[in-house]
Amino acid sequence: MPPVSELMMFALALAAAGVVAGLLAGLFGIGGGAILVPVFYQVFGLLGIDDAVRMHLSVGTSLAIIVPTSVRSFLSHYKRGVVDMALLRNWTVAVPLGAILASVIASSVSSGTLRLIFAVIALAVAFRMLFNRASWRLGSDLPRNPVKWLVGVAIGILSGLMGIGGGVLNNTFMTLYGRPIHQAVATSAGVGVLISIPGLFGYVWAGWGLPGLPPLSTGFINWIAVALIIPITLLVAPLGVRAAHAMNRRQLETGFGVFMILIAARFLYSLYG
Template structure:
């Protein structure tokens, strides 16, 4: 049986992490792993979680947190008729296929390798937010079935390795092909469901029997973190939203872009310096 003291320390640390993640998510208008993974990585490190599994645990736990939030968000957006269901039906096999491939990679990639992947993608996202323009478009409408299937597979693969719900990548894909941002955001909620549900199962499978995990972990998912983070982030996020409404959209884009670059630098240094 795990020590009560160990559980209490973990719970307090994660509650603080959830408050930070919720505040940042509210300010930047983005939930999921883009904020949660770096926060988890820091907290699990402070708690002495083995370096070899810390990044994997951060990604897997983030995916578990995304499951209920993406389900709730998708139901809300679908009720308003904002979701592109045709695109989502194309993703129905493509996205989980990408998640499955990512789970196989996840089981064998090193902690350093996973951090490098997150850092590289974080740099791309950060640069896009800082230097991107609204008039950037590849085409007037989304590509055909083959192109959508390829995009869905890539989104599922990369998002799973980052521990994110796919919103950043799918929003970019849809807006580059002329779709309005509100429709992209609504559809991304459904993408989050297609990523997080098989993704968390893959994280459990990939980490089954791994050593050095904190108490009440199943594979690379820590259930104490999941149980604490969800209500804490939901309660703190409105404060971040109020802060966000005092800022211009461009200021938010620049702030989140800088945040992603700082996270990328942090992970890169953790690999190079140790």
């Protein structure tokens, strides 16, 4: 057991991450997972958590925290009337199915594989946001089913493997088909709800009974981290929503792209540094 002073430092680091995660949940509609996963990975490493379960634990715990954060963020955006409810209704089965499949995949892949998936997707999304051009469009409106439904499954799978709420992928999908970034951000909060709830149960199942997990963990969910960060993220998420609606499209895209590059660099360094 680490000294009390070290545990206090870890708690403060997690609390600070909770503030940032909550702001990002509202600002980008990403559920906060993009910041929580790398922070958890670092903190769990300092606590001596087995590398074999460290990334999986980070992803699963992030998804558990995203549940209330996404709900709070979604309700805040919904009140502003900018959520695409038709798209969310179409994805009611598709996105949760993808999240469940992600937990099945995660149960059989390595920590390094999960980190690589996170970094590659983050870089792809960052490139799209930073170098966005008006001509980068796949269509004037969202595709019809079954393409749209399959995209929902894919977003659920990739987001579930990254431990994020789906905003990084849904924002890209919707803007490529001409939807306003503010509508994409608002709808992404709802996508986060569809991903995080089945993802939580999936990661409990995937890690059930495995050795090397820290105290007060159920599968790949650590409830100490969940209990510490959820109140903070719930408190600050509406502030991020307010900020999102005060910024223009290019500011949102640039900030989002820079953020994802920093996160991708951190994981690539952990793999090859």
